[in-house]
Amino acid sequence: MDKRTRFKQMPVTLLLIAANLLVYLLTVMAGMDLWWGNGERLLHWGGNYWQLTVGHSQYWRLFTSMFLHAGWWHLLTNMLGLFIAGVFLEPVIRPFRFILAYLITGLISDYASIWFHRNMVGVGASGAIFGIYGVFMALLTTRLFPAAARHNFLGYISLFILLNLLMAGFSQDIDNAAHLTGFLSGMLMGYAFYFTLNKADGLRLPHR
Template sequence: MENIYTENNTASRTMRSQMSYQKALSQYRSVHGLSRISWVTWGVVTGTIIIWCVTAYQFALATGAHHAYDIIAAVMNNAINIQDKDNNALSSVLIAFGAKDNDLILQGQYWRFVTPIFLHANLLHVGLNMLNLAVLGVFLERLVGHMRFLLIYVTTGIVSIIASFYFMPQEISVGASGAIFGLVGAYSVFVLMHRRAFRKGGIPALLWLIIVIVGNLSIGFFVPNVDNYAHLGGLLSGCLLGWWFTPLYTLTQDNTLIDKHSLSRRWPLALLTIAGTLILAIIARLFIGG
């Protein structure tokens, strides 16, 4: 009798998981017209690239370039690794535009918990991050909706900067990779919640996500100036927000599928998320600043 109950219960959970996953996909596929465009993703990608162009131009001027050819040469010469002689120039430009600098944050420039998400050090840095954001963001934004995507992206980005602020106080930090890790974490939780709807219980999909996460974190052990604390902060906060806000459909008594995690139902939790992020920043500030 117990085995029959267990089997029925497992079958019921599998059916609910499949039903929720299929509903989420049908919602994803049913979006048409302008609503189909991932406005937040493309807005962030476009804005970030424009900001990088401005900072790259300022960096080139700071290194002595004045003509178009010299500016392009300066940017391309430092496309992958910044030359030692140019480190100070780049740091000065990035700090002027809002890079994470603990000393300045401790002086009251708290916007630096946000602005580093949209700054990048060089062409390779911005190129890889924006490519990853475009690939994952377009899909995930259509899956969860514009506002939930924006909440996850910005919140995990801020948490990643807070983690860097606390664990790497001496480093100047910029980049969207913490927020992108947050998106990966959120999607991983979505897959985990709907694992019974995936082939072989979602194990191949989850293993692939684990490989992506571990592989990217491993880069930080071999490539200099990679802030793995920021990556971990973004990843863990993304997992938490994914658990709270990625779509999870349930069947009501009148046989209607509703998304339990929609912002219209979880707006108090969204406000708590914003407040919690603010409190986390205050706590980090108190521990670092005394």
């Protein structure tokens, strides 16, 4: 499969990446530091914060915070994770299920984030991205894909989770509540999606 064909099969992934890049550039142009986020400015742009999101019923922040990032490294790592997941999963579950999983797991994980961290401003797409990996993990434990593909990708996603757990051990800035909630809610959605997919869908999993 050539790159052009593969990109055509992941329109939602590319659109989400473009949206996140655009919002990041807008925040930088408005004065946000290129390297590090500023909590007050992120809050102004729609960051997630318990006292505002829940206390003042500004629940739209659960959505807007998914497109905000605290610096270029935060953005880069999230978009790389999203791109890799999208390359493999979006052709299988198709754009509608992909965006549905992304948004629902993102909203759930963002709520979990401020529930556990009520005095912090939460931003980033990582909860939704972990949700996508959760969908992928769930489907890999079913018979949707050929056995060889299941084993290969289960190893890859397990490595992804292990690396993130190791990173969490060395950094206090990683939002484990959002990551874990996103991943688990993604797995639940993945099992629900399984009953709407068939063997032909499983064969669309790119192997290289």
